[in-house]
Amino acid sequence: MILRTIILHSILLLCYSFVWAQTPSKWRGPNGNGVYNETGLLKKWPAGGPQIIWYFDKLGTGHSSPVIDNNLIYLSGMEGTTGYIYVLTTDGKLKWKAPYGTEFSESYPGARSTPVIAGDLLYMYSGLGELVCMSTADGKIKWKKNILKEFDAENIRWGVTETVVVDGDIVYVTPGGKKNNVVALNRKTGSLVWSSPAKGTLSAYCTPLLINLPARKLLVTMVEGNIIGLDAANGKMLWSHPHTNKYEIHPNTPIYHDGGLFCFSGYGQGGVKLELSPDGSNVKKAWFSEKLDSRMGAMVLVNGYLYGSGDTGREWRCVDWKTGAEKYADKTIAKGTVVYADGMLYCYSERGELALVEATPAGFKIAGQTKVELGTDQHWAHPVIGDGKLYIRHGNTLIAYKIK
Numbered sequence: 236m237i238l239r240t241i242i243l244h245s246i247l248l249l250c251y252s253f254v255w256a257q258t259p260s261k262w263r264g265p266n267g268n269g270v271y272n273e274t275g276l277l278k279k280w281p282a283g284g285p286q287i288i289w290y291f292d293k294l295g296t297g298h299s300s301p302v303i304d305n306n307l308i309y310l311s312g313m314e315g316t317t318g319y320i321y322v323l324t325t326d327g328k329l330k331w332k333a334p335y336g337t338e339f340s341e342s343y344p345g346a347r348s349t350p351v352i353a354g355d356l357l358y359m360y361s362g363l364g365e366l367v368c369m370s371t372a373d374g375k376i377k378w379k380k381n382i383l384k385e386f387d388a389e390n391i392r393w394g395v396t397e398t399v400v401v402d403g404d405i406v407y408v409t410p411g412g413k414k415n416n417v418v419a420l421n422r423k424t425g426s427l428v429w430s431s432p433a434k435g436t437l438s439a440y441c442t443p444l445l446i447n448l449p450a451r452k453l454l455v456t457m458v459e460g461n462i463i464g465l466d467a468a469n470g471k472m473l474w475s476h477p478h479t480n481k482y483e484i485h486p487n488t489p490i491y492h493d494g495g496l497f498c499f500s501g502y503g504q505g506g507v508k509l510e511l512s513p514d515g516s517n518v519k520k521a522w523f524s525e526k527l528d529s530r531m532g533a534m535v536l537v538n539g540y541l542y543g544s545g546d547t548g549r550e551w552r553c554v555d556w557k558t559g560a561e562k563y564a565d566k567t568i569a570k571g572t573v574v575y576a577d578g579m580l581y582c583y584s585e586r587g588e589l590a591l592v593e594a595t596p597a598g599f600k601i602a603g604q605t606k607v608e609l610g611t612d613q614h615w616a617h618p619v620i621g622d623g624k625l626y627i628r629h630g631n632t633l634i635a636y637k638i639k
Contacts, residue, residue: 260304262349262398262442263617268490269535271576271620276638280591284605285636288624289327292632295319296345298613301628303621304352310633311346311359313338318346318361320374325622327635333374335359335367339394347396358406362394366408368425378425382408386415391437396486398442407454411438417465431470434461440486450514455496457485462498464515473516480504486531501530501546508559522559526552532572533617537594542580544570553596565599572617581625587614609634
């Protein structure tokens with residue numbers, strides 16, 4: 236009996252280890268929603284901001300964010316016209332770098348997408364539409380596929396920025412072709428699992444959201460002109476909802492909670508909350524706000540409130556998730572990106588302002604602020620939190636701040 240118990244316990248441990256190892260590390264944290272599970276973090280920063288522990292300034296050109304997996308930091312960047320994956324230790328030392336192919340070198344040049352790590356494999360989708368699968372051990376390419384060419388699609392104005400979604404043995408990507416609008420590939424081989432015509436419109440810079448419902452897995456993304464929901468098992472489009480703006484730029488990943496789906500864009504659009512049917516087969520509009528129009532800075536949902544900055548008004552806002560009612564609007568710092576951990580918002584503005592803000596509907600209460608002086612080009616990358624550190628990527632530089 237004791238031996239049987241020991242064997243069962245060992246099997247369970249092995250199963251747990253396998254599941255954990257296969258859980259992808261991805262853009263905007265463990266659930267892709269900008270919420271990090273770190274605790275014991277500083278609630279107030281020292282004068283001048285948190286201590287810089289280290290920085291690495293040889294990342295090439297890029298706007299993508301870091302991703303942390305198994306105590307290693309993965310980033311993408313461009314040197315010349317070649318895209319590279321850089322792997323750093325958590326004390327800022329380069330472990331290895333490897334090329335993945337030619338990168339986007341036109342308007343706002345540099346790497347755009349964040350790598351996704353799943354077990355011993357890494358997935359990078361270039362600004363030119365090439366999906367590359369690499370070994371996390373040394374960057375050796377396992378397979379690569381020109382998604383735009385193979386699926387008869389065309390690139391978008393500022394290059395692909397989508398970070399692919401990995402789930403189990405599948406990688407989901409949005410070519411934006413008329414016949415092959417969204418596709419699912421075998422992540423080990425790159426072979427096609429299914430292809431969906433969906434709306435047959437161009438992709439729109441959006442990283443999709445995979446929702447696990449009791450009835451099905453639902454893949455939600457924004458394409459030119461619409462928000463769409465697909466059955467992740469076969470690619471069947473279940474519903475679409477009109478959603479357009481001036482340039483058809485929709486880079487913000489939708490947010491899902493308790494049957495509600497929030498989708499938002501800048502350039503003259505705003506944010507809409509949709510109510511999903513229990514099986515995900517249809518949606519209806521709950522509320523809309525033209526003020527929740529973040530271009531690419533995302534928002535976070537914390538304790539029933541949405542937090543983020545807008546495009547037209549250039550204000551940081553808090554609204555009630557259920558009703559859309561505004562709780563505050565504030566212009567203390569410029570618009571930008573936001574993530575959350577341990578009761579606090581981490582706001583990184585397009586002017587390089589980095590602020591620690593209380594996550595409360597009572598107001599935009601800053602508990603610490605500094606200026607990101609290191610690095611180059613635009614302040615667009617999203618912050619990342621891990622092991623008591625705040626990671627900020629600014630062009631060619633990754634900065635690690637002590638926040639615990």
